[in-house]
Amino acid sequence: MPASEALRGAPGTPGAPGTPLYGQFPTALRFSVREQSRNRLAALLLVLFVPLWYLLMTSIAGDKDLEFKLYSTGELLSVDGKHVTLITAGMNSLTMISGFVVFDAVRKALNFDKRLAFAGFRQSTLIGAKMLAIGIVAGTIALYTALALLIYWRPGLTGWATILAGFVTMTLTYGSLGLLLGVLVKNDLEGFFLIIMGGLTDTFLQNPLGNPAANKPALQYFPSFGPMQFSVGGSLGDTVMWRYLGFGLLWAASFAVIGLIVFHLRTRSRRPTR
Template structure:
């Protein structure tokens, strides 16, 4: 019964994601559009970027570094939007599943499974778009780094979808968090990218790992581990928020 409820919840979560046509349009147009604009508009002068975990300094072209930052920005935004929309719009349906006997933890786990599967496709697509313009040295590791950040923002979207009462609030929150997070780490945009304070930003681990994979042969597994810690923390928040929202669906004993 436990495995059946998890499989059912996962199937519904995947169906819900496949029906999000706006997300599909964002994936097809927003990802290549932003990466392309970064490549053509932003200057190609070398930008100094410090890989703190490896204690080395990279000097990639500014537009290439901005394309990596754009890939992080777009994948996190899309993952956050998709999971927020799925959680926000299926509140009543989730309550019915709880009343039917589906454990609430399974509903959250099913959303995370759908998030990882959809995120893997989106992140691989973003890496492929970058590969059209230039070749990252470690494309698969860069994809893994993007997936860790998108998963973090995806579970953050679940938490916001369970707490906030208006769609515009969630969309604005996800957009601002991602833009500030990624923008402050990009030396092409921010003069404070070299500050020690950026280590506390949500996508710091991914930015370091993805940049190292794009422009060097260094694999910063510790940075991916740090990003997974952010994912775990956001997942706990999402679980608590979802349990709080669905508690009134439990039958009285």
């Protein structure tokens, strides 16, 4: 559907003032999902980069044993460095791809969202559709990344499910960060730099193989800490730590709330009210 068709405002169209919420939401959701899923470069990175990134990181890690601290119990697990590296490699690729997809889509659609609000779309509808679209895209990206991990490592079903949950949380976190940067920064380069460097630093610090200080308490203040603890505990320690998954979701919610407040301010209609 051409963008102009959604803005005609004729009676009965989703954008017309006074149209019920259920008439506007499917249109807003369709636009949001389309914008976030049409990025061909991100799709290519997901399909090709993720398996190759796993391969590269496992070849570097080898079979060295590492000590990984579970903060819920204080226990130091002796784990295979390759397995921990695969988890951090998956999270690392998720931070870049999900952040890049959402940031690029939000940046490109921001002016169009302003016109939709001016044409009569409720801001609550636009915000709800955008968040649901982020959830759909994040779930798809995380599922593919978790399935690609099975090429190199076959944890048990419970272990794989905890890794998938950690991946989904990381994708939501950096997707929400992409939303925040998309409505906040002025240039594409700034957003891409913050997403790439933030994701690389965040996930790299959680891996004891590359960071001798990976078991230090300071790492608890990074977005990937909760998902990493949850994934390693469930897949390598037989300990499902829901509280730490909640820490990751709290980061995602914080980024999303701030981003949506800025989005609300930037798309509000400035037409005079009677």
